[in-house]
Amino acid sequence: MQDHTPEQIDTAVSTAAAAADNWARSGAETRAALLRGLADGLQAERETLVPLADAETALGTARLNGELDRTTFQLRGFADQVLAGAPFTMTDDAAVAGPPPAGRPRLTRVRVAVGPVAMFAASNFPFAFSVLGGDTASALAAGCPVVVKAHPGHPELSRAVAALAQRVVAAQGLPAGLFGMVEGASVAVGVQLVRHPLVAAVAFTGSYRGGAALQREANERPRPIPFYGELGSINPVVALPAALAANGAALAATLAGSITLGCGQFCTSPGVLIVHDDDASKAFVQQLAEALGAATPHAMLHAGIRAGFDAGVARLQQHAGVQALAAPEHGPTAPRARLFATDAATFVESEALHEEVFGPSCLVVTVRSLDDTLDVLRAVQGSLTVTLWGADADTADNRRLVRAAEGIAGRVLFAGVPTGVAVTAAQQHGGPWPASTQPFTTSVGYAAMDRFLRPVALQDAPDWLVAARGQA
Amino acid sequence: MQDHTPEQIDTAVSTAAAAADNWARSGAETRAALLRGLADGLQAERETLVPLADAETALGTARLNGELDRTTFQLRGFADQVLAGAPFTMTDDAAVAGPPPAGRPRLTRVRVAVGPVAMFAASNFPFAFSVLGGDTASALAAGCPVVVKAHPGHPELSRAVAALAQRVVAAQGLPAGLFGMVEGASVAVGVQLVRHPLVAAVAFTGSYRGGAALQREANERPRPIPFYGELGSINPVVALPAALAANGAALAATLAGSITLGCGQFCTSPGVLIVHDDDASKAFVQQLAEALGAATPHAMLHAGIRAGFDAGVARLQQHAGVQALAAPEHGPTAPRARLFATDAATFVESEALHEEVFGPSCLVVTVRSLDDTLDVLRAVQGSLTVTLWGADADTADNRRLVRAAEGIAGRVLFAGVPTGVAVTAAQQHGGPWPASTQPFTTSVGYAAMDRFLRPVALQDAPDWLVAARGQA
Numbered sequence: 050m051q052d053h054t055p056e057q058i059d060t061a062v063s064t065a066a067a068a069a070d071n072w073a074r075s076g077a078e079t080r081a082a083l084l085r086g087l088a089d090g091l092q093a094e095r096e097t098l099v100p101l102a103d104a105e106t107a108l109g110t111a112r113l114n115g116e117l118d119r120t121t122f123q124l125r126g127f128a129d130q131v132l133a134g135a136p137f138t139m140t141d142d143a144a145v146a147g148p149p150p151a152g153r154p155r156l157t158r159v160r161v162a163v164g165p166v167a168m169f170a171a172s173n174f175p176f177a178f179s180v181l182g183g184d185t186a187s188a189l190a191a192g193c194p195v196v197v198k199a200h201p202g203h204p205e206l207s208r209a210v211a212a213l214a215q216r217v218v219a220a221q222g223l224p225a226g227l228f229g230m231v232e233g234a235s236v237a238v239g240v241q242l243v244r245h246p247l248v249a250a251v252a253f254t255g256s257y258r259g260g261a262a263l264q265r266e267a268n269e270r271p272r273p274i275p276f277y278g279e280l281g282s283i284n285p286v287v288a289l290p291a292a293l294a295a296n297g298a299a300l301a302a303t304l305a306g307s308i309t310l311g312c313g314q315f316c317t318s319p320g321v322l323i324v325h326d327d328d329a330s331k332a333f334v335q336q337l338a339e340a341l342g343a344a345t346p347h348a349m350l351h352a353g354i355r356a357g358f359d360a361g362v363a364r365l366q367q368h369a370g371v372q373a374l375a376a377p378e379h380g381p382t383a384p385r386a387r388l389f390a391t392d393a394a395t396f397v398e399s400e401a402l403h404e405e406v407f408g409p410s411c412l413v414v415t416v417r418s419l420d421d422t423l424d425v426l427r428a429v430q431g432s433l434t435v436t437l438w439g440a441d442a443d444t445a446d447n448r449r450l451v452r453a454a455e456g457i458a459g460r461v462l463f464a465g466v467p468t469g470v471a472v473t474a475a476q477q478h479g480g481p482w483p484a485s486t487q488p489f490t491t492s493v494g495y496a497a498m499d500r501f502l503r504p505v506a507l508q509d510a511p512d513w514l515v516a517a518r519g520q521a
Numbered sequence: 522m523q524d525h526t527p528e529q530i531d532t533a534v535s536t537a538a539a540a541a542d543n544w545a546r547s548g549a550e551t552r553a554a555l556l557r558g559l560a561d562g563l564q565a566e567r568e569t570l571v572p573l574a575d576a577e578t579a580l581g582t583a584r585l586n587g588e589l590d591r592t593t594f595q596l597r598g599f600a601d602q603v604l605a606g607a608p609f610t611m612t613d614d615a616a617v618a619g620p621p622p623a624g625r626p627r628l629t630r631v632r633v634a635v636g637p638v639a640m641f642a643a644s645n646f647p648f649a650f651s652v653l654g655g656d657t658a659s660a661l662a663a664g665c666p667v668v669v670k671a672h673p674g675h676p677e678l679s680r681a682v683a684a685l686a687q688r689v690v691a692a693q694g695l696p697a698g699l700f701g702m703v704e705g706a707s708v709a710v711g712v713q714l715v716r717h718p719l720v721a722a723v724a725f726t727g728s729y730r731g732g733a734a735l736q737r738e739a740n741e742r743p744r745p746i747p748f749y750g751e752l753g754s755i756n757p758v759v760a761l762p763a764a765l766a767a768n769g770a771a772l773a774a775t776l777a778g779s780i781t782l783g784c785g786q787f788c789t790s791p792g793v794l795i796v797h798d799d800d801a802s803k804a805f806v807q808q809l810a811e812a813l814g815a816a817t818p819h820a821m822l823h824a825g826i827r828a829g830f831d832a833g834v835a836r837l838q839q840h841a842g843v844q845a846l847a848a849p850e851h852g853p854t855a856p857r858a859r860l861f862a863t864d865a866a867t868f869v870e871s872e873a874l875h876e877e878v879f880g881p882s883c884l885v886v887t888v889r890s891l892d893d894t895l896d897v898l899r900a901v902q903g904s905l906t907v908t909l910w911g912a913d914a915d916t917a918d919n920r921r922l923v924r925a926a927e928g929i930a931g932r933v934l935f936a937g938v939p940t941g942v943a944v945t946a947a948q949q950h951g952g953p954w955p956a957s958t959q960p961f962t963t964s965v966g967y968a969a970m971d972r973f974l975r976p977v978a979l980q981d982a983p984d985w986l987v988a989a990r991g992q993a
Binding site for chain 2: 070073074115118119122123139140141142149150151153154156157158161164268272273274275430431441442443448451452455456458459460461462463464465469471472473474475476477478481482483486488489491494496499503504505506507508509510511513514517
């Protein structure tokens with residue numbers, strides 16, 4: 050993937066900016082038609098897009114077809130939200146006669162689209178977190194043009210989807226600036242995009258290192274802008290003895306499937322398993338090790354991710370307080386899943402163990418008490434998810450556990466595994482640092498639109514204006 | 522004001538952190554009782570607090586009594602919001618059977634209090650933006666303990682209000698950690714507070730320089746935290762000819778009152794007036810100059826603010842493209858109000874003219890067209906407010922003007938003056954940089970609570986937990 054030139058990048062942003070004002074004022078029907086048109090386009094080109102994606106990512110056609118379904122579902126879901134009026138909600142407080150503080154003018158709180166959004170596509174979801182993924186869908190729904198920074202891991206797919214998007218935009222008679230894409234594998238392309246004075250917000254899904262660097266760029270602009278970054282997450286699973294005693298074998302198979310899903314290349318992949326020091330837990334860990342040993346992950350997305358995985362595994366292997374539970378040989382192209390073990394005290398004191406190992410690897414942390422568990426969760430600091438198995442009863446211990454989980458995560462699960470993120474209004478995909486840079490926002494689900502709608506209070510606004518903002 | 526020691530600051534934060542978990546789970550009645558108790562306490566001690574405030578700030582007893590009223594109104598308003606359930610709202614999406622993407626688990630989006638909030642009091646509102654001001658009220662309402670950094674401009678008042686707060690907390694049988702205060706005039710105190718690992722969020726009202734420096738500290742922590750800073754704002758007023766022709770004399774008196782209110786020491790003080798090059802506008806500017814010349818502002822809050830004002834005035838006086846419309850002698854202790862004039866092109870190209878002059882000063886910018894006006898607004902970049910006089914009719918020009926105003930401001934007024942910020946649900950006090958560091962949030966009005974409530978999605982949560990979160 051050749052870097053786009055500074056001139057090409059400037060043109061993409063300027064074209065988006067020229068389209069921003071009209072799109073911010075576009076009506077619900079217009080926006081919904083675009084989002085549905087994009088979904089229809091993806092659906093119509095499935096037979097060419099999925100093989101293209103598979104050739105570039107090795108994720109497999111079953112998974113990629115499912116991901117395309119999720120992407121079209123998401124585009125249509127945002128269309129429904131727009132038609133239901135979500136971007137146009139307002140709070141209208143009537144004037145109150147008399148002196149302040151009780152007396153007041155009429156105030157109408159509306160939300161305005163911020164302007165062009167720079168969207169950094171991820172490598173690991175070539176449809177759902179890439180060119181027409183959730184960031185693009187939510188920005189367009191909010192009334193913002195998008196300039197995508199294509200991920201160099203799937204350049205041909207990115208070009209095909211971008212061309213599709215541009216055809217849909219043109220066919221609907223909309224300005225080309227609503228959707229643009231720039232390419233580049235070097236840091237300079239992303240930096241130029243984030244620094245561009247006409248970019249109003251950034252949405253990023255990717256590595257901790259890249260995200261933190263781009264966030265600094267956003268903060269150090271003459272006029273800083275919001276940087277919505279989803280970085281790394283280790284997604285602890287707390288498996289309480291009762292849950293394992295009741296259902297250990299099935300849970301081991303489920304967890305092994307989650308750890309190896311997509312070769313572990315999920316931001317919600319469970320990287321830490323917290324178990325107690327008892328027989329049920331030991332049996333469960335043994336079952337998990339066997340299931341992981343039998344799993345045959347596919348090749349990773351690209352050489353850089355593979356190198357990062359191997360380095361992360363080496364870090365665990367070389368740690369004096371960590372034991373390798375299974376150290377299978379890697380396959381010819383694909384890595385094998387890894388399982389490591391340590392104790393609570395070692396985990397808490399070793400910052401190196403809190404770093405995400407992106408790939409099919411899990412660290413078992415054995416605890417002896419609830420306090421140990423809480424210490425381990427606190428050491429994690431921030432995660433997209435925490436999963437609690439066996440915390441369903443209303444007990445004081447479970448309440449403490451839930452509060453600790455809520456304190457560090459954006460999503461707390463009481464069943465199932467953290468991979469798989471439903472697209473719905475209640476979803477929250479984002480957690481305290483380092484999981485995301487803006488943990489009050491979500492990058493999945495319909496609240497993702499809120500990232501691009503800034504509140505404005507209109508004071509003593511004329512009725513036509515209030516009507517226009519509400520019915521846009 | 523002597524700096525608190527590092528040990529004192531650590532104790533204040535640690536005590537707050539120890540109280541955080543229980544307060545986050547406190548019920549609406551408990552929180553509302555505290556907020557109302559604080560309001561009652563301020564009201565009961567009015568006769569001692571207002572003279573104390575006046576002695577330290579020179580703001581006058583009429584203004585300070587009004588500000589105390591606003592502060593108690595605000596505390597009671599947050600109590601009402603809590604009783605109405607605002608911090609406990611949730612989105613509950615039922616499970617849908619079947620495979621994804623349509624099939625999904627039950628997801629319940631709740632909000633959790635973030636933990637201890639470090640609150641930096643402002644000098645210019647010794648009640649409403651200080652110890653028991655809006656930041657403290659909204660944080661307590663959200664379920665977060667508060668550690669106030671007292672402003673050295675009114676140390677005795679701060680101590681008296683803090684003592685009052687501590688008495689109310691104790692009388693209600695609540696832990697002392699819910700409210701703490703640290704003192705210090707040096708940068709080190711604030712930096713230690715922002716860096717403290719147990720501080721979960723920062724609320725700041727103050728100068729651009731101080732706010733930007735503390736924001737960097739928040740961003741550079743090992744675990745960054747939200748920094749809600751309200752910095753500087755120049756609050757343009759666009760006075761269209763028709764409005765001035767109809768009502769110029771009254772508007773000139775109103776605007777002069779707004780510019781000189783509190784000796785111009787308001788974040789919403791109108792610092793830029795945009796007029797057209799016609800007779801009605803010229804007459805208006807003349808009337809404004811006369812009204813400002815007749816005004817007798819009181820002394821400024823402290824020597825540092827006065828030095829800053831004098832430096833800002835000197836910057837305007839020395840600017841080759843700026844003309845002084847009135848250059849009265851300063852009074853013995855108080856400055857006189859200043860009025861300067863320039864043209865649109867000079868304003869747009871001179872970044873020095875976009876900086877806030879904190880005090881009673883206004884720069885008249887004469888424009889020749891709507892495009893000129895839009896250029897001037899764009900050059901401002903970010904402001905708490907923009908005021909539009911005479912833009913009430915539904916015309917294409919007015920729509921462009923409104924969009925430009927919405928693009929740079931958190932509040933857009935169609936009548937009146939920007940000073941005076943109503944406390945209500947629809948209020949938005951915050952705008953794009955440099956007006957605030959998090960322009961999607963507000964520091965005044967009931968949405969201020971949202972700054973301290975982080976969304977969490979509970980997946981397949983047991984019913985008791987959903988019930989507990991909803992009824993807290």
